[in-house]
Amino acid sequence: MDVSEPAIRVEGLVRSFGRTQALRGLDLEVPPGTVTALLGPNGAGKTTLVRILATLIRPDRGTARILGRDVVREAFAVRSLIGLTGQYAALDELLTGRENLRLIGRLAHLGERRARARAEDLLHLVGIAEAAGRPVTTYSGGMRRRLDIAAGLMGSPAVLVLDEPTTGLDPRGRIEVWELIESLVRQGTTLLLTTQHLEEADRLADAIAVIDRGRIVASGTDEELKRRVGGEVLEVRLADAGQASRARAALEPMAAGPVRVEGALVSVPVRHPSGAVVHAVRRLDAAAVEAEDVALRRPTLDDVFLVLTGHAAGADPEPDVWRVA
Ligand SMILES: Nc1ncnc2c1ncn2[C@@H]1O[C@H](COP(=O)(O)OP(=O)(O)O)[C@@H](O)[C@H]1O
Numbered sequence: 314m315d316v317s318e319p320a321i322r323v324e325g326l327v328r329s330f331g332r333t334q335a336l337r338g339l340d341l342e343v344p345p346g347t348v349t350a351l352l353g354p355n356g357a358g359k360t361t362l363v364r365i366l367a368t369l370i371r372p373d374r375g376t377a378r379i380l381g382r383d384v385v386r387e388a389f390a391v392r393s394l395i396g397l398t399g400q401y402a403a404l405d406e407l408l409t410g411r412e413n414l415r416l417i418g419r420l421a422h423l424g425e426r427r428a429r430a431r432a433e434d435l436l437h438l439v440g441i442a443e444a445a446g447r448p449v450t451t452y453s454g455g456m457r458r459r460l461d462i463a464a465g466l467m468g469s470p471a472v473l474v475l476d477e478p479t480t481g482l483d484p485r486g487r488i489e490v491w492e493l494i495e496s497l498v499r500q501g502t503t504l505l506l507t508t509q510h511l512e513e514a515d516r517l518a519d520a521i522a523v524i525d526r527g528r529i530v531a532s533g534t535d536e537e538l539k540r541r542v543g544g545e546v547l548e549v550r551l552a553d554a555g556q557a558s559r560a561r562a563a564l565e566p567m568a569a570g571p572v573r574v575e576g577a578l579v580s581v582p583v584r585h586p587s588g589a590v591v592h593a594v595r596r597l598d599a600a601a602v603e604a605e606d607v608a609l610r611r612p613t614l615d616d617v618f619l620v621l622t623g624h625a626a627g628a629d630p631e632p633d634v635w636r637v638a
């Protein structure tokens with residue numbers, strides 16, 4: 314293992330499935346001991362990337378290295394360096410948490426004794442030691458996901474990849490998993506985390522790479538990304554969501570970037586915040602749009618995504634842009 318190498322280095326990665334281009338020349342670097350969030354909407358190519366990193370599928374073009382080892386030519390070595398926790402857990406529901414980890418340890422050729430010891434350590438680390446003797450069917454969503462992360466750690470990988478670790482969890486489960494990830498980070502685990510949640514990337518990651526349609530469209534710290542939006546965001550809460558398009562038309566002239574509408578909430582990036590609230594109220598009045606609240610706030614990563622990609626993070630990818638003609 315070469316310590317001068319980045320933990321993950323991806324260059325020009327291309328991968329198609331039939332006519333769908335999942336990755337279209339993706340570059341990414343993750344330094345050791347850091348957490349990078351790969352942030353992007355459904356269908357952006359996140360899982361395709363992590364499956365290539367974990368040697369589960371091959372790229373069509375480009376290279377990916379884990380600590381200097383090539384995922385295609387040195388796949389065997391890479392498998393011992395990387396741990397992947399998938400979107401869809403690879404747990405056996407009928408086995409207990411403990412039995413699942415021991416089984417995974419044996420599959421990873423840890424040997425019976427080391428598999429047992431490692432399983433006990435990890436059950437404590439992820440906070441499910443008390444439930445270790447119960448079948449997974451009795452676990453909550455957050456407990457399953459924590460066990461799944463423990464499974465990814467069984468082989469003591471140098472790099473851990475978490476593919477959407479909180480997707481599908483209720484708010485409590487999400488916080489449980491966030492706290493576990495934060496404790497892994499404190500121990501210096503190198504982590505690549507994929508997420509659709511901008512606040513999750515914001516909370517957990519040192520660096521954020523924004524992926525859209527198979528390419529990285531921006532990267533930096535959350536502060537750097539937020540600066541891309543420019544100034545602040547004017548947020549208007551309408552009395553009636555039915556007036557949203559009229560509100561948008563009234564506010565568009567003062568916008569420094571794309572205006573976002575979500576139900577009764579209209580978000581307008583503004584370059585010059587001073588006087589913006591008064592200005593907006595006058596414009597809404599003139600258009601006979603009733604606002605319940607008008608306020609300025611700091612930009613969130615949602616705003617960043619819209620500015621960078623021209624579409625909202627939750628928007629479905631447009632098939633005609635997506636597919637090879
Ligand atoms: N095995 C597959 N067969 C066909 N299309 C696939 C396959 N895996 C992924 N895709 C397509 O590739 C694109 C990227 O998918 P994916 O990497 O799963 O995105 P994400 O994880 O960001 O949601 C999507 O359009 C998806 O439908």
Ligand SMILES: [Mg+2]
Pocket residue numbers: 359360361400476477
């Ligand atoms: Mg995915």
